[in-house]
Amino acid sequence: MLLEREHELAVLNEAVAAARAGTGVLVVVEGGTGTGTTALLNRLTERAAATGALVLRSGGIPAERTVPFGVLRRLVLPLVAERDLPAPLLTAVPPIATAPGRSGPDGETGAAVRADMLHWLHILFAGLSAERPVVLAVDDLGWVDDDSLEALAHLAARLDGLRMLLAVVRKDGLGTRDPLVAEISAAATHHVRAHGLSRRGTAALVARHFGDGCPDEFRRTCHDVTGGRPKDLRVLCDRARLRRLGAPHWHTQRLRALGESLRRERLLSLLRREPVLDAFLKATAVLAGHATDDLVARLADLTGQQCADAREVLTHAWPPAPGQDEAAHLRAVCAVVRQAMGDEESSRRHRRASAVLDACGAGPEEVAQPLLHVDRLGDPWEIHQLRAAAAAARRRGAPEAAVRYLGRALVDVPAGSHVRAELLYELGVTELDLKSPVAGRHFVQAARLMPRLRRRAEVVSSTPMDIVRSDPEVAALVRETAAGLGTPREGDRQGGYLAMRLEARARYAGLEDPGLVTSATRRLLDLGEQRYGISAAERELRTVLLFSAAMGGRSDHRTVARAARQVLEEEPAHSARSGLALELLPPVLYCTDSPHLAASWLDAARLHAAQEGNGMTLSRIDAVQGLALLSRGEVGAARQCGARALARTEGGTPADRVHARLVLGHVALAVGDAELAERLLEPAEPPTDLRMFALSGALNGLLAEDRGNLPVALAHYLDCGRVLERAGWVNAAFAHWQVRVVLIHHRAGRTAEALAAARTHHERALDWGAPTTLSRALRILGIVTEGAPGIELLRQAVDVVETEGSRLELAHALTELGRRLQRESLPEGDRLFRRGRRLAADLANVRTDTGAEARPVGALTAGLTPAETRVAERAARGLSNREIAEELETSLRAVERHLTSSYRKFCITGREQLAHALGMDGTH
Numbered sequence: 001m002l003l004e005r006e007h008e009l010a011v012l013n014e015a016v017a018a019a020r021a022g023t024g025v026l027v028v029v030e031g032g033t034g035t036g037t038t039a040l041l042n043r044l045t046e047r048a049a050a051t052g053a054l055v056l057r058s059g060g061i062p063a064e065r066t067v068p069f070g071v072l073r074r075l076v077l078p079l080v081a082e083r084d085l086p087a088p089l090l091t092a093v094p095p096i097a098t099a100p101g102r103s104g105p106d107g108e109t110g111a112a113v114r115a116d117m118l119h120w121l122h123i124l125f126a127g128l129s130a131e132r133p134v135v136l137a138v139d140d141l142g143w144v145d146d147d148s149l150e151a152l153a154h155l156a157a158r159l160d161g162l163r164m165l166l167a168v169v170r171k172d173g174l175g176t177r178d179p180l181v182a183e184i185s186a187a188a189t190h191h192v193r194a195h196g197l198s199r200r201g202t203a204a205l206v207a208r209h210f211g212d213g214c215p216d217e218f219r220r221t222c223h224d225v226t227g228g229r230p231k232d233l234r235v236l237c238d239r240a241r242l243r244r245l246g247a248p249h250w251h252t253q254r255l256r257a258l259g260e261s262l263r264r265e266r267l268l269s270l271l272r273r274e275p276v277l278d279a280f281l282k283a284t285a286v287l288a289g290h291a292t293d294d295l296v297a298r299l300a301d302l303t304g305q306q307c308a309d310a311r312e313v314l315t316h317a318w319p320p321a322p323g324q325d326e327a328a329h330l331r332a333v334c335a336v337v338r339q340a341m342g343d344e345e346s347s348r349r350h351r352r353a354s355a356v357l358d359a360c361g362a363g364p365e366e367v368a369q370p371l372l373h374v375d376r377l378g379d380p381w382e383i384h385q386l387r388a389a390a391a392a393a394r395r396r397g398a399p400e401a402a403v404r405y406l407g408r409a410l411v412d413v414p415a416g417s418h419v420r421a422e423l424l425y426e427l428g429v430t431e432l433d434l435k436s437p438v439a440g441r442h443f444v445q446a447a448r449l450m451p452r453l454r455r456r457a458e459v460v461s462s463t464p465m466d467i468v469r470s471d472p473e474v475a476a477l478v479r480e481t482a483a484g485l486g487t488p489r490e491g492d493r494q495g496g497y498l499a500m501r502l503e504a505r506a507r508y509a510g511l512e513d514p515g516l517v518t519s520a521t522r523r524l525l526d527l528g529e530q531r532y533g534i535s536a537a538e539r540e541l542r543t544v545l546l547f548s549a550a551m552g553g554r555s556d557h558r559t560v561a562r563a564a565r566q567v568l569e570e571e572p573a574h575s576a577r578s579g580l581a582l583e584l585l586p587p588v589l590y591c592t593d594s595p596h597l598a599a600s601w602l603d604a605a606r607l608h609a610a611q612e613g614n615g616m617t618l619s620r621i622d623a624v625q626g627l628a629l630l631s632r633g634e635v636g637a638a639r640q641c642g643a644r645a646l647a648r649t650e651g652g653t654p655a656d657r658v659h660a661r662l663v664l665g666h667v668a669l670a671v672g673d674a675e676l677a678e679r680l681l682e683p684a685e686p687p688t689d690l691r692m693f694a695l696s697g698a699l700n701g702l703l704a705e706d707r708g709n710l711p712v713a714l715a716h717y718l719d720c721g722r723v724l725e726r727a728g729w730v731n732a733a734f735a736h737w738q739v740r741v742v743l744i745h746h747r748a749g750r751t752a753e754a755l756a757a758a759r760t761h762h763e764r765a766l767d768w769g770a771p772t773t774l775s776r777a778l779r780i781l782g783i784v785t786e787g788a789p790g791i792e793l794l795r796q797a798v799d800v801v802e803t804e805g806s807r808l809e810l811a812h813a814l815t816e817l818g819r820r821l822q823r824e825s826l827p828e829g830d831r832l833f834r835r836g837r838r839l840a841a842d843l844a845n846v847r848t849d850t851g852a853e854a855r856p857v858g859a860l861t862a863g864l865t866p867a868e869t870r871v872a873e874r875a876a877r878g879l880s881n882r883e884i885a886e887e888l889e890t891s892l893r894a895v896e897r898h899l900t901s902s903y904r905k906f907c908i909t910g911r912e913q914l915a916h917a918l919g920m921d922g923t924h
Contacts, residue, residue, distance in 0.1 A: 024159025031194030034229035053133035060143030071148035172316035196228030209237035225259025280310035285334035399433035421449035440471035461501035475509035500537035514728030520548035547584040553731025561592035573604035591733035595628030619648035623659035633808030674706035771805030803897025811840035871898040
């Protein structure tokens with residue numbers, strides 16, 4: 001019994017009765033796939049056979065659409081075989097088995113034979129219908145071959161007066177645009193449309209399979225996943241019963257999943273029967289996001305009309321799920337199609353898609369996208385496309401995509417190929433953008449595969465410094481390549497360039513090697529005076545050498561500062577993001593008391609970083625500016641810069657926080673801030689280099705001192721010192737540990753140990769010669785030296801740093817000298833002590849706009865210290881040196897030194913030029 005088909009069956013019964021009465025009838029049964037069109041055709045033939053009619057059945061088959069008269073043969077040949085035809089008709093049977101189609105090569109002869117056959121068909125069925133009613137039932141009209149369609153259209157136009165019924169099934173979307181199908185449909189006397197069952201009808205059908213106790217939710221799910229199509233409902237119920245999804249548990253979710261699998265099966269069955277739709281969907285699935293009507297047509301070898309027909313067929317035969325829009329529906333279909341394609345077919349179609357995209361002028365990434373789905377790459381063109389796509393992805397800031405392209409290309413490139421070496425190199429460079437830890441390994445692999453030494457040197461010399469430093473295998477490769485390259489011959493500019501880059505990397509990897517640290521000064525002398533327009537390789541090498549020389553502390557600080565200034569004059573500001581200058585030169589300038597030399601370079605670097613939105617570079621610049629402020633003794637402002645730098649690194653890696661933590665750590669040591677030291681040590685991040693190790697040791701010692709545990713503090717300081725000295729880092733500018741060791745010995749009453757450590761520190765400070773370092777060494781030695789010699793040492797400490805160097809160190813020296821003089825009951829002790837304490841407090845406080853002492857732009861640009869600025873401003877207003885000394889409560893000698901230093905920094909010769917240099921109009 002057919003559910004909800006009463007009206008349709010009544011129409012079919014009426015058509016059978018009309019045919020028996022001698023009225024030719026043409027019935028068209030329409031409907032979507034699975035809605036029961038074939039069941040209605042079967043019911044029609046059963047009803048006609050029951051009334052004694054001759055029933056002949058056939059149907060369209062996709063695989064036989066090119067067979068001439070295929071459907072017609074299946075209708076007529078059984079009559080011929082049975083020999084039931086009258087003798088005149090039997091002898092007049094045309095050669096159906098060999099009848100030419102409309103596309104045959106026989107020309108007029110073929111057309112004449114076809115015309116004879118159409119005439120014979122009309123005579124045949126007219127004669128048969130005279131004896132009894134004849135029913136011709138043809139299923140799937142959309143898949144009937146063209147010649148048979150022509151014959152059916154011929155008969156449909158000649159049914160009048162015959163006891164004959166022609167019934168055809170026309171599925172929605174299948175062959176709807178064929179003119180012969182339209183002609184047959186237009187001649188219909190009866191139309192029947194099969195619809196999906198309603199929810200009530202679905203419930204009734206489900207109840208037949210599972211009984212009346214079936215829950216409503218289970219029935220609704222059956223209707224939702226099938227759309228009420230009777231065929232799909234029966235299959236779903238049969239499979240659900242087989243899988244025991246019904247009583248007693250009623251597995252609704254599993255039923256829904258089963259329904260989705262049935263939908264996929266129906267789609268794949270449709271593709272097997274409909275080659276145009278198959279080609280269209282596979283082309284669409286392969287092109288994915290790049291699928292346009294033109295590209296799909298070209299890839300599928302279809303016309304635009306065929307593509308439109310395919311879309312219509314899909315809509316009717318596999319309709320969207322409830323609430324699914326057209327785009328989502330197509331994506332779901334393509335997902336099923338991709339899963340159904342075999343590896344060989346998928347690779348072939350994706351490879352052709354790439355070629356089509358390239359021929360249409362698509363971009364490198366669009367061309368390479370299909371190649372990611374090819375099982376094996378063998379064509380050099382394909383490797384080239386993937387490399388081009390990787391380059392394009394890097395340019396648009398998508399290193400993840402670039403890594404995917406290069407990784408796919410590497411899978412099928414032979415192990416010993418030079419192309420593989422280049423791919424590995426490109427992969428390593430790309431992984432640097434992602435900060436991937438495997439980048440160094442790929443650099444090494446690439447270099448090992450390079451057939452030529454010079455090319456290997458190019459690859460190794462381009463390896464980023466941080467990888468060389470962090471990866472021992474890369475560092476060993478750098479040394480090995482440098483040794484293999486040797487000393488380039490004179491005139492070999494490229495060889496010299498590569499040799500310098502390799503040496504820079506080897507020395508950078510060996511920053512903690514005492515031999516390399518010791519030889520840095522001699523190597524700088526070998527390079528000679530810096531020339532204008534030096535190469536980037538020489539700048540790299542000089543930068544590393546300057547840092548090593550500064551850490552070693554055996555060079556003259558003025559020579560090192562001058563060389564650092566010359567490097568910065570040649571270094572482009574935009575290199576701050578990836579170059580060495582921002583990392584290594586600020587500590588050099590810090591310990592030479594000349595941070596102002598980098599002021600304009602840092603301003604330009606900040607502008608570039610801000611334009612790029614590079615927060616990490618801005619953080620490093622903030623840290624460097626904090627270091628410059630600390631070098632001048634402005635600890636309050638330095639702390640603020642360090643805090644801002646640390647805030648910018650939120651969400652970054654421990655390496656991103658190094659520079660900010662270094663600045664804040666030096667601030668904590670400079671002012672003895674145990675609370676800040678504890679905060680910096682709270683996230684127990686392992687030290688990333690020797691500077692961080694030294695800082696951690698010094699901060700731990702400071703905390704132990706603050707807690708009164710002097711033995712533990714001394715152990716931290718001595719451990720820190722042993723590691724630094726083992727690396728050759730003996731510059732007194734960074735020997736905070738040594739200063740603290742002296743003071744701990746002094747507090748503990750170990751005078752001999754304190755004096756020995758202080759003298760060693762003083763000797764190293766004399767070697768280096770920077771004012772701040774030397775003043776600190778004199779101060780520490782003066783503290784542990786009793787009597788008049790100690791006071792003289794403290795006076796020397798004040799004199800050395802009075803005009804240049806750290807104002808905080810001057811404050812410490814003044815305070816210690818004042819304290820010693822107070823102890824000796826000398827009159828100037830109170831004044832010096834108060835001056836030192838006031839200066840220290842002033843430096844510790846961050847100035848604000850309210851009540852702040854505004855410093856002229858000229859003074860900031862030239863790098864004048866606050867004390868130099870105060871003296872220069874008063875001199876520009878016309879005050880004499882003595883008047884300035886009295887107003888500022890300082891010595892006449894200090895005023896003279898400040899003015900001399902200001903003249904040198906402004907590059908002027910006298911006070912008459914000060915007003916212009918400071919940006920003052922001279923009337924103040």
